[in-house]
Amino acid sequence: MSEKIVVSAAGLISALGHGVAANMQAIRNLRSGLRYPQHLRTIHSGEFVMGEVPYSNEEMATILNLSPKHHYSRTALLALLAMQELLFATDIDLLRSESLALINAGTVGGMCTVEDLYPDFVAPGTGDYVKYIDTLDCAESTEDIAGFFGLKPLMATISTACSSSANALLLGARMIKQGVVKRALCGGCDALSRFTLNGFNSLKNVAREACRPFDRDRIGLNLGEGAAYLLLETESSARERGATILATFSGYCNSNDAYHPTAPSPHGDGAYNTMQQAMNMAGLKPSDIGYINAHGTATINNDIAEGSAIKRLFGDAMPYFSSTKPFTGHTLAAAGAIEAIFSIASMQQGIVPPNLNFQTPMEELLLIPTTQLVENINIRHVLSNSFGFGGNNVSLAFSAS
Amino acid sequence: MNRPVYIKAASSISPQHSYEAGMLLQPVVSSDNGRLYVVEQDYRKYISPVAIRRMSRLLKMSITAGMQCLSDAGVSPDAIITGTGRGSVSDMEHFLRDMIAMKEEALNPTYFIQSTYNSVNGWLALQTKCTCYNQTFVHRSLSFELALLDAQLTLGEGEDMQNVLVGGFDEMTDYYHLVKDKIGYWKKEALNSLDLLKHNDSGGTIGGEGASFFVLSNDSRDATSILLALEILHKPTVTQLQNAIAKLLESNGLEPCDIDLLLSGINGDVALQDSFDAASNMFDSSTAIAAFKHLCGDYDTASAFGLWLANYILSNQSIPEITLLKQGAGRPVKKLLMVNHTISGDASLMLLGNC
Numbered sequence: 001m002s003e004k005i006v007v008s009a010a011g012l013i014s015a016l017g018h019g020v021a022a023n024m025q026a027i028r029n030l031r032s033g034l035r036y037p038q039h040l041r042t043i044h045s046g047e048f049v050m051g052e053v054p055y056s057n058e059e060m061a062t063i064l065n066l067s068p069k070h071h072y073s074r075t076a077l078l079a080l081l082a083m084q085e086l087l088f089a090t091d092i093d094l095l096r097s098e099s100l101a102l103i104n105a106g107t108v109g110g111m112c113t114v115e116d117l118y119p120d121f122v123a124p125g126t127g128d129y130v131k132y133i134d135t136l137d138c139a140e141s142t143e144d145i146a147g148f149f150g151l152k153p154l155m156a157t158i159s160t161a162c163s164s165s166a167n168a169l170l171l172g173a174r175m176i177k178q179g180v181v182k183r184a185l186c187g188g189c190d191a192l193s194r195f196t197l198n199g200f201n202s203l204k205n206v207a208r209e210a211c212r213p214f215d216r217d218r219i220g221l222n223l224g225e226g227a228a229y230l231l232l233e234t235e236s237s238a239r240e241r242g243a244t245i246l247a248t249f250s251g252y253c254n255s256n257d258a259y260h261p262t263a264p265s266p267h268g269d270g271a272y273n274t275m276q277q278a279m280n281m282a283g284l285k286p287s288d289i290g291y292i293n294a295h296g297t298a299t300i301n302n303d304i305a306e307g308s309a310i311k312r313l314f315g316d317a318m319p320y321f322s323s324t325k326p327f328t329g330h331t332l333a334a335a336g337a338i339e340a341i342f343s344i345a346s347m348q349q350g351i352v353p354p355n356l357n358f359q360t361p362m363e364e365l366l367l368i369p370t371t372q373l374v375e376n377i378n379i380r381h382v383l384s385n386s387f388g389f390g391g392n393n394v395s396l397a398f399s400a401s
Numbered sequence: 402m403n404r405p406v407y408i409k410a411a412s413s414i415s416p417q418h419s420y421e422a423g424m425l426l427q428p429v430v431s432s433d434n435g436r437l438y439v440v441e442q443d444y445r446k447y448i449s450p451v452a453i454r455r456m457s458r459l460l461k462m463s464i465t466a467g468m469q470c471l472s473d474a475g476v477s478p479d480a481i482i483t484g485t486g487r488g489s490v491s492d493m494e495h496f497l498r499d500m501i502a503m504k505e506e507a508l509n510p511t512y513f514i515q516s517t518y519n520s521v522n523g524w525l526a527l528q529t530k531c532t533c534y535n536q537t538f539v540h541r542s543l544s545f546e547l548a549l550l551d552a553q554l555t556l557g558e559g560e561d562m563q564n565v566l567v568g569g570f571d572e573m574t575d576y577y578h579l580v581k582d583k584i585g586y587w588k589k590e591a592l593n594s595l596d597l598l599k600h601n602d603s604g605g606t607i608g609g610e611g612a613s614f615f616v617l618s619n620d621s622r623d624a625t626s627i628l629l630a631l632e633i634l635h636k637p638t639v640t641q642l643q644n645a646i647a648k649l650l651e652s653n654g655l656e657p658c659d660i661d662l663l664l665s666g667i668n669g670d671v672a673l674q675d676s677f678d679a680a681s682n683m684f685d686s687s688t689a690i691a692a693f694k695h696l697c698g699d700y701d702t703a704s705a706f707g708l709w710l711a712n713y714i715l716s717n718q719s720i721p722e723i724t725l726l727k728q729g730a731g732r733p734v735k736k737l738l739m740v741n742h743t744i745s746g747d748a749s750l751m752l753l754g755n756c
Contacts, residue, residue, distance in 0.1 A: 043505045106539070107517065118497055121580045130583050137486070138518070139540045155635060156547045157540040159488075159518035167536060174554050180402055198500050199513035256481075256526040256535040262514055270532065389514065390523025392535055 002177045004235040004250075006401060008243040010341045011085030012228035013078055014328045015051035018063075019085050024345050027353045028373060032327050034210050034222055039074075040192045041116075044201070048208055051224025051329020052192055053078060064148075073110030073135045074225075076144040078334075079189035082227035083145050086185070090231060094241065095151060101181040102153035103172050104142035105164030105188030105333045110135030112193040138333075141189050154181060159333070161388030162295070163254075164188050165228065166336025166396055170252040172232045182237060187229030187337035196332070197223055203262070205299045213296035213323035214303050214369045216360040221297040224329020228337035245401040247344040250381070251282030257391030263301045268309030270393045271295075275313055275383060278395035282381070287317040289397075290379030291352050293343040294369070295387045296323020297330050302387060307367045320370040320379075322355035336386040336394060343382040344398050351375050402631055403652055404553040406617045407624035407756070409564065410474035413613035413709040414439050414462040415697050420469070425713065426721050429696070431595045435587055436573055436608035437698035447528065455511050459489045459572040463521040463612040467568055468528060474616035478566040480534035481525050482551045484544030486701020488518035491574050521570065529566075542743035545569030545702040546633050549751075552617045553631065563618055569705030570612035573698070578608050586744060588669065597669040597695040598726070606668035606744065609698015613705035615712070624756045625716035628708075629653055632750040639679040642748055646683055646740070649750050657684045661734045662720065664711050666704060666741030668694040673742040680740045681727075689729025691720055704741040704749060711737050715755045 012019070015033025016026040026033065034049040039056055055063075060077040061070060064084070072080070087095075114121070114136045117129045134140055139157040146153055154175075158167050165188025172184030190196075200206045200223060207220035238245050255277065257270035264270060275292075279285070295306055310321060324342050331338055346353060355369035384396045413419040416437035417426050430440065444453055444461040447468040453461065463483075471478060487493075496512035514520065519537040526535055534555060538547040545568075552565045581587065588597075588605040597607055617628070632649055634642065650657060663684055667677045681690055691714075697706040714720050714734055739751040 115497060115500070119501065121583070122576050126583050133580055133584050137539070137541055142540065152635070154633060155540060155543075156538060158537065159539040160522070160535070160537050161517050161519055171536070171551065174558070178402075178554055178557055180550075180554070194500060194505060195497060195513075198505050198508055199496065199510065199516075202508040202510035202513055254534050254536065256523075256532050258526040258530050258532045261520065261523050261527070273532065388519070389517050390519040390535075391526055392519055392523070 004248050005173045005176055005232055006235050006238050006248050007230050007246045007344060008233055008238045009086045009090045009231035010246060011082045012338055012341050013053055013081045014226035014331060014338055015053055015224055016327055018081055020341055020345055024349065027327060030373065032210060032356060034329060037192065042194045042197060044197060048206055049210060050192060050222055051331065053225055071131045072144060073113040074191035075110050075112060075189050076141040078191055078225065078227040079141045079145055080148055083149065083229050086229050086231060087149060095183065099181045100151065100153040101172055101175050101184040102142060102146055102151060103156045103168040103184055103186045105158045105168045106138030106141060107159060107161060107164060107190055107333045108193055108196055109138040110140055111195045112191040115193055115195050160392040161390055162332055162335055163386040163388040163392045163394040164333035164336065166386035166394035167254060169230060169337065169340060169396060170254060170394065173249055173252065176232060176234060183231060183233040185229050185231055188333040189227035190225055190332040190334050192223060192225040207298065210357050211298035211326055212357040213298040213325060213355055214307055214362065214367060215358050216362050218298040218303060221299055222329040224331040226328060226331040226334045226338055228334055228341055230337060230340060247347060247398040248401050250399040251278040251397035253277035254394050257393060259391055262389050264305035264387060266305060268305035270391060271306050271309035271387060272313055274393040274395045275309065278383065278397045282397040282399065284381055284397065286314045288381050289319045289383055291346060291382045292319055292321035293339045293384040294321050294323045295385040296325055298325065304362060304364060306385065307362060307365045311365055311367050320352040320374060322353055322370045324353050326356035340384050340396055343384040347379045347382050347400055350377050350379065402550060402553055404557055405627055405629050406553055406556050407621050408626045408628060408712050409616040409618045409624055410470050411615050411709050411712045412466045412470035412473060413611060413706055414442055414466045415611040415706050416440065416609060417696050419709060429723050431593050433591065433593050436578060437594055438573060439611055457489045457491045457515060459570060460515060460521060463568065463570040464524050466612040467525050467566060467614045470614035470616055471529065471566060476564040476616060478529055478531050478564055479562050480555050480565045481522055481531055482536045482548045482565060483522055483568040484538040484548035484702055485518060486541055486544050486571050489515050489520060490572060490577055492516040494574060494576050542701045542745050542747050543633055543749065545705045546631065546749045549631050550633065556617065556619050563620060565617045566614060567617055568612065568614035569702030571610055571700045571702050573608050573610040595695055598667060598692055600669050601674050602671055604671055606670050606699040609700045609703060611697050611706050613709045626712045626756055627754045628751060629754055630752040634748040636746040637748055639676050642676055643679050643683060645750060646680060649752060653752060655736065658687060660684055660688050660736050660738045661732045662689045662691060662737045664707060664737060664739040665690060665692045666694060666707055667692050668699040670744065676742050687730035689720065690727040691724040692726055693724060699744065707739050707741060708751060711739050711753050715753060
């Protein structure tokens with residue numbers, strides 16, 4: 001049996017603000033980050049509420065002390081701010097001197113920049129815009145992080161739709177277990193773009209108002225943006241350097257629905273198996289789980305599938321469960337890492353984030369999520385779910401250290 | 402990482418005749434317009450007529466190469482792991498152009514869905530009913546190498562992991578060619594693709610595409626070759642590249658003279674010449690040297706075609722004349738080192754052996 005992997009630092013930015021503390025305070029205050037976007041330029045800006053990070057690119061560049069001539073896309077700016085928080089709490093020299101992986105995730109890279117410049121890209125001639133040509137790649141943000149903070153890690157970038165950063169986390173744990181690296185910085189970043197908004201809108205599953213996960217009358221998802229990273233290492237490595245251990249990364253599972261290009265299997269078989277295998281790896285039974293941070297996008301298909309799986313797997317031992325997407329919107333490649341941090345911080349603080357906007361259970365399931373903020377409870381183990389297009393499912397299990 | 406895994410089957414749809422049985426690399430295909438496109442195949446073998454109508458070339462060639470590889474190996478996969486630099490870039494371009502032209506109204510979701518980088522993986526899982534581990538890497542010219550690294554990890558994780566399907570794929574489009582031209586990817590002068598490596602005094606290369614898949618296994622039975630070790634190098638200096646090669650050989654108990662064939666990812670770009678020379682100079686005259694990018698063009702996952710060629714050479718014990726840069730001692734090819742150099746400056750090493 002290999003050594004325990006632990007989470008020893010975290011950083012994030014979302015529509016709720018910059019930093020884990022600010023995000024958790026917003027959740028405790030029941031303050032959603034959804035609003036009509038101020039920074040995304042789209043004809044739909046007065047039509048759909050979104051989880052937009054409340055900073056302009058210029059404001060983020062100022063916080064990061066960048067020269068006005070910088071080449072960073074909004075996606076990279078979000079990634080740099082999230083990583084900056086993590087690194088404030090970490091001995092960066094140690095990360096520079098010992099073997100390290102940086103595993104990042106994205107769904108559309110710097111599309112937020114490319115979609116504005118594409119007509120120039122494909123017209124004859126050249127211009128200052130050419131410095132943005134490579135920002136389309138998801139790997140651009142990964143390399144931007146390493147370059148900005150002076151890290152020389154083994155870099156990888158993953159793209160498995162909405163489960164991308166959850167996959168980054170489990171890859172990091174696997175690399176450490178097999179001795180490829182000593183530590184891994186894992187997470188993901190995505191900025192709002194017209195491309196993604198219109199893509200989901202063409203599928204007719206974007207809600208105009210705040211989303212209502214697990215509700216009978218749910219109306220689709222709200223898109224969001226953000227970035228989040230977690231530092232993984234072995235328990236002994238963290239103890240050796242006197243690091244604060246936030247949680248044990250006790251189990252994970254990546255599996256595929258093999259059912260349909262975009263829709264989950266209606267009975268949630270994929271979600272069921274994924275959660276069960278993550279618990280098996282952690283040596284946990286359903287009654288051990290104190291809280292599930294559900295994928296809960298509030299689309300018709302996801303919530304019935306995930307809800308069915310949760311009901312079948314947990315039955316009478318139903319833990320607290322909620323989707324935090326009514327707070328942040330669906331942050332796509334960042335969602336797995338953001339919600340992993342919410343799960344861990346909730347466990348540390350002894351709270352359960354409420355599933356906002358829930359009124360009526362789905363008739364098929366009569367399943368009721370946690371609708372009020374729960375405080376002062378003892379949670380030992382949490383599950384965090386991320387399910388995506390292409391049938392890509394991931395469940396992560398974290399345990400109190 | 403030094404973790405030997407066996408190659409049980411390899412399938413490649415490329416600009417050469419690499420896919421059809423019985424005509425491997427014959428006749429050699431070339432081009433005069435700075436890019437090489439795959440030899441299109443009959444994709445109906447593995448894809449339904451309904452699905453095929455909407456699919457981009459990338460999806461068709463990737464699904465077909467993947468399914469053919471599994472069929473050749475006679476196994477069902479325990480994991481599906483791929484790497485791609487750009488995914489279905491034609492779908493992405495289509496949706497983006499429509500979105501701009503139609504001013505964000507009345508868009509077709511098919512292009513959006515297929516533009517997601519993991520859409521090939523989703524289709525392969527669906528076709529094989531493989532509900533197991535499924536992963537997609539999108540790290541530019543190291544995407545395929547990262548998929549291989551993950552396959553090594555996966556095969557190290559337990560006895561129920563026996564056969565992993567690993568692939569690398571990218572497509573060339575007119576827009577992609579135009580955009581990358583603006584940042585100096587391509588040669589300015591006209592040349593025949595087969596002369597690419599002789600044009601090594603100017604910048605740039607020629608564009609290419611392809612989809613190559615492999616079944617990797619812990620099981621040596623019926624293996625065609627063995628991948629002994631893999632090393633991923635982010636923008637190494639010439640010295641760092643040499644050190645990495647020396648370390649890789651040493652950790653596998655090998656001397657440079659044990660390498661029978663050096664397979665190079667040299668692409669004609671003058672900027673890579675020093676790094677190619679530095680790698681080649683580590684080996685004496687008995688080591689043969691071959692190259693492959695004049696056959697497939699350069700693209701983010703061209704090393705997957707390189708691995709297909711390496712496996713072909715090791716399993717057939719024959720080095721195609723068109724690939725040879727230096728004859729060497731003409732020994733049987735027992736140990737092969739592939740050194741890939743890329744436009745982005747990243748590099749990778751793959752050490753292979755015969756079975």
